[in-house]
Amino acid sequence: MQNEVLQIKNLSIGYGKNKKEKTVCESLYAQMNAGELVCLLGENGTGKSTLIRTLCGFQPALHGNAFLNGKELSNLSEKELALVVSVVLTDRVIVPNATVKEIVGLGRSPYTGMMGKLNTEDRQFVDEAITKCGIQHKKNDRLSNLSDGERQKVFIAKALAQNTPIIILDEPTAFLDMPARVEIIQLLRSIASSSGKSVLMSTHDLDLALQMADKLWLLSKNGKLQVGSPEDLLMNNSFQTLFKNRGIEFDNRTGLFKVEYQHNIILPVKGRGFEYVLLRRAFARKGIKLSPAKEETGIWIEIDRENDPVFKFHKEGKVVTSETTIERFVSNTITSLN
Amino acid sequence: MNKGLARTSVILILSAALLIILVVLNLALGSINIPVNEIESILLLGTSTNPIFENIVLKTRLPQTIVALGAGMALGVAGLLMQTLFRNPLAGPSVLGISSGSSLGVAFVMLFTGNLLGFSFTSLGLWGDLAVVAASMIGAAGVLVIILIISHRIGGTLSVLIIGVMIGYLSSSLVSLLKFYSPEEDIHNYVIWGLGSFNRLAPSRAGMFGLVTIIPSLLAVVLSKPLNLLALGDRYATNLGLPIKRARFMIIAGSGFLTAVVTSFCGPIIFIGVAVPHLAKLLSRTSNHFFLILNACLLGAATSLLCNLIARLPGIEHELPINSVTAFIGAPVVIWVIYKRRMENRLE
Numbered sequence: 302m303q304n305e306v307l308q309i310k311n312l313s314i315g316y317g318k319n320k321k322e323k324t325v326c327e328s329l330y331a332q333m334n335a336g337e338l339v340c341l342l343g344e345n346g347t348g349k350s351t352l353i354r355t356l357c358g359f360q361p362a363l364h365g366n367a368f369l370n371g372k373e374l375s376n377l378s379e380k381e382l383a384l385v386v387s388v389v390l391t392d393r394v395i396v397p398n399a400t401v402k403e404i405v406g407l408g409r410s411p412y413t414g415m416m417g418k419l420n421t422e423d424r425q426f427v428d429e430a431i432t433k434c435g436i437q438h439k440k441n442d443r444l445s446n447l448s449d450g451e452r453q454k455v456f457i458a459k460a461l462a463q464n465t466p467i468i469i470l471d472e473p474t475a476f477l478d479m480p481a482r483v484e485i486i487q488l489l490r491s492i493a494s495s496s497g498k499s500v501l502m503s504t505h506d507l508d509l510a511l512q513m514a515d516k517l518w519l520l521s522k523n524g525k526l527q528v529g530s531p532e533d534l535l536m537n538n539s540f541q542t543l544f545k546n547r548g549i550e551f552d553n554r555t556g557l558f559k560v561e562y563q564h565n566i567i568l569p570v571k572g573r574g575f576e577y578v579l580l581r582r583a584f585a586r587k588g589i590k591l592s593p594a595k596e597e598t599g600i601w602i603e604i605d606r607e608n609d610p611v612f613k614f615h616k617e618g619k620v621v622t623s624e625t626t627i628e629r630f631v632s633n634t635i636t637s638l639n
Numbered sequence: 640m641n642k643g644l645a646r647t648s649v650i651l652i653l654s655a656a657l658l659i660i661l662v663v664l665n666l667a668l669g670s671i672n673i674p675v676n677e678i679e680s681i682l683l684l685g686t687s688t689n690p691i692f693e694n695i696v697l698k699t700r701l702p703q704t705i706v707a708l709g710a711g712m713a714l715g716v717a718g719l720l721m722q723t724l725f726r727n728p729l730a731g732p733s734v735l736g737i738s739s740g741s742s743l744g745v746a747f748v749m750l751f752t753g754n755l756l757g758f759s760f761t762s763l764g765l766w767g768d769l770a771v772v773a774a775s776m777i778g779a780a781g782v783l784v785i786i787l788i789i790s791h792r793i794g795g796t797l798s799v800l801i802i803g804v805m806i807g808y809l810s811s812s813l814v815s816l817l818k819f820y821s822p823e824e825d826i827h828n829y830v831i832w833g834l835g836s837f838n839r840l841a842p843s844r845a846g847m848f849g850l851v852t853i854i855p856s857l858l859a860v861v862l863s864k865p866l867n868l869l870a871l872g873d874r875y876a877t878n879l880g881l882p883i884k885r886a887r888f889m890i891i892a893g894s895g896f897l898t899a900v901v902t903s904f905c906g907p908i909i910f911i912g913v914a915v916p917h918l919a920k921l922l923s924r925t926s927n928h929f930f931l932i933l934n935a936c937l938l939g940a941a942t943s944l945l946c947n948l949i950a951r952l953p954g955i956e957h958e959l960p961i962n963s964v965t966a967f968i969g970a971p972v973v974i975w976v977i978y979k980r981r982m983e984n985r986l987e
Contacts, residue, residue: 359874383880396727396870400643401925410868411880416929441643463879574861 343520408462450481569594572604704843709852718912731913735803744778752970776899835906901984
């Protein structure tokens with residue numbers, strides 16, 4: 302059996318006390334093994350952040366409990382918790398003059414004495430964390446001079462320096478551009494695989510989560526938490542139920558969302574290939590659905606990949622429009638339809 | 640030793656040197672200029688060729704220098720603690736209504752008790768002083784706690800600042816109510832006190848004042864680890880194992896005490912508390928509060944001594960009120976901070 306570092310048993314999360322209690326989610330069950338990257342997914346308002354905050358010990362659980370490394374969360378003091386969980390938050394941190402090294406060094410605080418002085422071992426941890434996150438060349442730079450992606454790496458390095466079995470991150474990829482997102486998730490993936498630490502992160506990057514996570518925790522609007530590997534969850538259609546009724550369609554095979562368009566016209570098309578896929582997308586935005594056709598009917602579109610122009614629109618036996626670019630073809634076709 | 644640490648250490652040494660020079664200048668310059676070798680023999684040997692010099696140095700200038708030095712240190716450190724606690728670059732004893740709270744405490748003792756109980760605490764010597772300090776501290780800590788609660792609920796640099804200013808107005812209006820019902824003499828005392836001055840303490844008391852400001856200011860370095868963590872934000876600090884409520888209490892108690900002691904003996908001294916931490920941060924270029932606190936101590940004392948020196952520039956018949964001088968140094972620093980934050984687009 303794998304080593305379970307985090308267990309959630311019958312956990313209820315929410316705010317307030319006694320009569321004013323407001324439950325966000327209840328009866329949550331989940332677990333995370335050592336060396337796993339787990340992504341917590343869910344729409345806005347489902348309680349992702351509340352769950353993250355509860356597991357970090359920032360707010361008490363309403364009922365039930367979570368076990369970190371076998372110890373009950375509610376029984377841990379700040380000091381003990383600091384040795385089990387390290388966090389990366391969305392909070393904007395402004396520390397005047399702080400350098401990358403100083404911030405990462407603060408990750409050693411649970412181990413340092415009253416004055417917070419770093420010893421040789423601490424400094425080694427800091428250097429290793431900075432190297433692992435690929436920010437050596439920035440280690441003497443000030444935090445205020447870094448890009449958002451680099452700042453995020455600094456705080457991941459801080460969490461690494463804290464050297465805890467669990468790292469929890471609240472939307473580490475928010476506000477980042479696509480390459481930076483991929484880089485951050487790859488970094489977390491490699492931390493989980495190579496160091497044996499367990500990484501739990503909440504995110505909205507479904508496609509990245511499906512590719513990189515060992516396990517997904519899906520939090521749905523009704524407060525249910527589904528746990529499983531991305532592939533198993535795809536197989537039992539969990540995503541469809543998660544995002545249904547929102548005008549979006551989840552494509553199990555690509556792991557991507559498709560926007561459902563209202564359409565009132567269907568145009569037959571002869572010809573296939575990449576051009577067809579692109580053309581279908583462009584027409585879908587205008588409320589026109591394309592369908593593959595075998596025979597030539599009254600109106601139809603021809604995709605001729607051999608010749609130029611590629612796209613031809615046939616109406617009552619004549620070619621009305623022929624274009625090489627999709628943009629012009631779509632607009633001309635729509636004009637001649639009306 | 641890396642480059643940053645070397646720079647920080649050099650700055651500390653330079654600040655210390657500057658402080659020593661300013662101490663000597665404070666003892667030497669004034670309506671009568673005293674040669675440095677005379678000061679040396681007065682301080683080290685206890686005698687001088689000129690008894691007038693001896694009198695001036697020991698009875699007037701030395702106490703004043705000690706008070707200015709201690710007050711500057713205490714206010715600089717208190718301002719630094721508050722700026723980190725609130726994560727607000729414009730926090731400081733005089734800005735967030737802390738000194739106003741402190742003044743209210745003082746007014747309560749100086750005006751209200753005289754009126755109500757038929758005697759004046761200020762006539763009671765040491766016990767009277769203690770009562771003033773205690774009331775002043777309750778006032779300062781009370782405002783600090785109120786501001787802390789509000790900044791937790793609301794957040795944002797500007798809103799907290801505005802609320803601080805409002806609390807300042809509220810306490811001054813309470814003070815004017817107290818004044819309205821108080822005897823003329825007490826009011827006069829209170830007004831004089833409110834102008835702020837470093838030369839109100841007798842030589843024996845000045846030494847005492849020096850002890851209770853300089854030692855706690857330097858001791859504040861024990862708070863450097865909690866302060867370093869709090870600068871990251873409450874949640875990061877908690878996650879790094881900081882018992883946050885206790886840390887906050889210590890910082891409030893520390894900065895409240897330092898502000899209260901200075902305010903009760905010197906009056907509300909403005910701007911030093913808010914400007915000095917920025918000078919310390921600008922010069923030492925570190926985020927480590929161990930160095931920042933030491934630097935705030937040295938620069939706070941130096942700034943305050945410089946203001947004191949300017950206040951009694953030769954050629955001016957009477958001493959200028961100390962607050963008019965501190966404003967000249969402090970206000971530009973505050974304007975510069977706001978300007979800089981504006982450029983970084985960080986002031987909400």
